Amino acid sequence: MIDYQLLNALSAVISEGGFEKASKKLFITQSAVSRRIHQLEAKLGEPVLIRTQPPSPTALGKRLLNHLQQVLQLEVALNVGALNEHTDLNTPLSVRLAANADSLATWLPEALAVLDTELTCKLRFEVICEDQSVAHKRMKDGEVMVCISSSPEPVNGGLVSPLGAIRYKAIASPEFIKQHKINDLSQLAHLPCLVYSDLDKLQHQFLNDINGSTPLFTHIYPSSEGFKQAMIAGLGYGLLPTLQLGDSLTKGELVDLFPEYYIDTPLYWHYWQTESPQLKTLRKFALQVASKRLEPINP
DSSP, X not given: OOOHHHHHHHHHHHXXXXXXXXXXXXXXXXXXXXXXXHHHHHHHTSOSEEOSSSOXXXXXXXXXXXXXXXXXXXXXXXXXXXXXXXXXXXXXXXXXXXXXXXXXXXXXXXXXXXXXXXXXXXXEEEXXXXXXXXXXXXXXXXXXXXXXESOOSOOTTEEEEEXXXXXXXXXXXXXXXXHTTOOSGGGGXXXXXXXXXXXXXXXXXXXXXXXXXXXXXXXXXXXXXXXXXXXXXXXXXXXXXXXXXXXXXXXXXXXXXXXXXOEEEEEEEEEETTOOHHHHHHHHHHHHHHHHHSBOOOO
């Protein structure tokens, strides 16, 4: 039988990015964390961690973390903290969730604000900001209870509910257009372009769709709220969620570069088959909010 204290140690090392931070999370010494990992590996007869910086789970480690997340679902359903040495029944239940930055900045806060009276308990959210194209991996690796991903394929042992799509428009400020004397969209490939991260390929898709080009000059600007402000300031052009536009177009702060064009990025709520009643309530509430704020997913 698996000792869940050992699995908790493995989970803490992965989630915290190292043994020292894991020890602080678990309120034990760093050597005790290391000892628990060695005990787990000795019991199973093979490594559960790749000792990189930060550490990453082996294939077996991923299966164990996946199993732990599903057991934690049952713990939430029972409203107990049996797997955690330092919780009591009055402590909010922790829910690790991976979501993309644009969801965090727009519709998701409302979705997470489900009333405690509907949940019969308090939830404490630990949100991991991850691009929608790779958040799915967090679920596969057993690191989170819930993830919001652009992939419709459920992970092994998981289920998926469609949320809707975030609609993106190609946007720039009037000052940017004037400064660069833009009179044809073919010029955009050579002008400063804003991207959220190296994983953000929306701008590349936009240019490829309109004229088969790619951006040659990009600013990496990893702030969803700051993205809009950077556009208003004239730092560059880029793809912005319509949910963030507000009245910026009518006020003349920003300009839609190509009114007929948009990109819809579908989003899906991934959860474990062992979903607790509390997280089922959360999921249903999130789906209600998403249905009002997001675009329908095209078949």
